[in-house]
Amino acid sequence: MRLLSTLAFLSVSSPLLAQDTLAPASLRYDHPGIIQRIFIGGNYRNTWETPVRVPLFNLKSTNGGYTVRKLGGGQQTKSLQIVTTDDTRMVIRTIDKTVDKAMEAQGIKSNFIKNITQSMISAAHPYGALAVPPIANAVGVVTADPQLYYVPKNGVPEYDTIFANQMVLLEQKQPTFEKADKTEDTEKLYKDLANGKPLKIDLTMMLQARLIDMLIGDWDRHGGQWQWGYRKGTGKNDSTYVYPIPVDHDQAFFHSNGVLVSLVRPFTMKHLVGYKGNMRRIKKLNRKEWDFDKAFIGQLPEAQWESGIRRFQQQVTDKVLHSAVNRMPAEVVARHGDELFQKLQGRRNTLLRDGMRYHHFLEKRPLAELYKKAENARDEKVPDAGAE
Numbered sequence: 001m002r003l004l005s006t007l008a009f010l011s012v013s014s015p016l017l018a019q020d021t022l023a024p025a026s027l028r029y030d031h032p033g034i035i036q037r038i039f040i041g042g043n044y045r046n047t048w049e050t051p052v053r054v055p056l057f058n059l060k061s062t063n064g065g066y067t068v069r070k071l072g073g074g075q076q077t078k079s080l081q082i083v084t085t086d087d088t089r090m091v092i093r094t095i096d097k098t099v100d101k102a103m104e105a106q107g108i109k110s111n112f113i114k115n116i117t118q119s120m121i122s123a124a125h126p127y128g129a130l131a132v133p134p135i136a137n138a139v140g141v142v143t144a145d146p147q148l149y150y151v152p153k154n155g156v157p158e159y160d161t162i163f164a165n166q167m168v169l170l171e172q173k174q175p176t177f178e179k180a181d182k183t184e185d186t187e188k189l190y191k192d193l194a195n196g197k198p199l200k201i202d203l204t205m206m207l208q209a210r211l212i213d214m215l216i217g218d219w220d221r222h223g224g225q226w227q228w229g230y231r232k233g234t235g236k237n238d239s240t241y242v243y244p245i246p247v248d249h250d251q252a253f254f255h256s257n258g259v260l261v262s263l264v265r266p267f268t269m270k271h272l273v274g275y276k277g278n279m280r281r282i283k284k285l286n287r288k289e290w291d292f293d294k295a296f297i298g299q300l301p302e303a304q305w306e307s308g309i310r311r312f313q314q315q316v317t318d319k320v321l322h323s324a325v326n327r328m329p330a331e332v333v334a335r336h337g338d339e340l341f342q343k344l345q346g347r348r349n350t351l352l353r354d355g356m357r358y359h360h361f362l363e364k365r366p367l368a369e370l371y372k373k374a375e376n377a378r379d380e381k382v383p384d385a386g387a388e
Contacts, residue, residue: 025047026167029043041257044125045122047127048096050335052331054148054149056149056152056155057092057152062149077250078093089172089173092156099114125252129248129249129250131216135215136246139211141205141209143246144172151165153165174245181230183229185227199240202241205243207300208312209244211308215348218251219251220251226245228244230242254275255274255275255276271285279351280350282357293362321341321344
């Protein structure tokens with residue numbers, strides 16, 4: 001398998017640009033030593049190393065060509081903002097992550113710790129984000145529609161050293177319901193609320209968006225993982241309608257079967273509960289979002305939670321779940337598509353019980369100081385926030 005994967009990987013470096021090729025998401029997680037396999041786990045290593053048929057990305061020719069806007073990305077993901085011929089803003093983001101900068105930012109210089117942390121990336125499903133759009137569409141949540149590509153040598157000439165021989169997702173940078181809608185980040189939303197700007201936040205849609213996160217087991221949904229669509233009212237004194245736009249579902253289906261996660265989870269990483277066919281650990285899964293959820297969906301009453309969850313269960317049918325799984329490469333679906341479907345199905349079926357438990361937890365949780373000023377402004381200015 002490793003030889004075949006390597007040959008497929010090297011073949012895309014040919015100067016002859018084909019329409020598509022066979023390539024793995026990454027080869028750096030394959031064939032770990034016995035110690036690493038025990039402590040870090042097998043995780044999704046086989047999925048990362050499996051060659052999949054994927055179209056090649058070329059900046060000048062794919063979909064009519066793109067213009068580079070600017071280089072982006074955080075400490076782990078490399079991204080490039082690009083623009084279509086009709087001025088639609090897009091972005092390509094690498095699927096594989098590199099942890100060196102994040103480690104150095106925390107003052108960690110040990111190569112051993114860097115290697116362990118890098119190996120943990122294998123617990124993230126490389127194609128998990130592809131499964132989100134069918135589910136989001138079913139419940140009326142706007143989100144990006146990522147498409148899988150492979151960047152060959154000179155696919156993005158200006159940044160060849162960064163993106164060459166990388167699997168990437170191409171998606172719209174700021175998707176909205178209507179083209180005229182503006183988008184803002186979460187920090188801007190908080191400032192607008194704190195300054196008393198009249199906003200009407202669609203909290204019922206926010207609940208649907210967060211239920212998607214819980215369904216796919218994405219634990220990394222802090223404020224930086226959201227954009228907000230702004231639509232001005234027609235009247236002079238009308239509130240601005242605001243709806244959530246979830247982005248970057250990089251931790252969908254996260255699962256590690258290594259000893260290390262089991263050892264550290266009780267102390268520092270309680271959110272790494274693993275992807276299973278139920279959500280009994282829903283509170284731990286959402287640990288990093290407790291304050292965020294309290295400020296938004298935590299304000300919805302019990303009746304709206306129950307009706308929202310029931311609606312979610314009705315709209316996210318087995319057909320929708322099959323569509324979600326089948327958005328992944330066929331080679332990956334053949335490997336564990338049935339298993340993922342069964343887990344999605346089980347989590348959906350138990351969502352009412354487990355989701356209501358999480359609601360009751362949020363009801364009792366105090367609102368964090370960080371959000372109180374903004375929350376008070378929202379309550380004073382927009383008493384009906386959350387109405388559909």
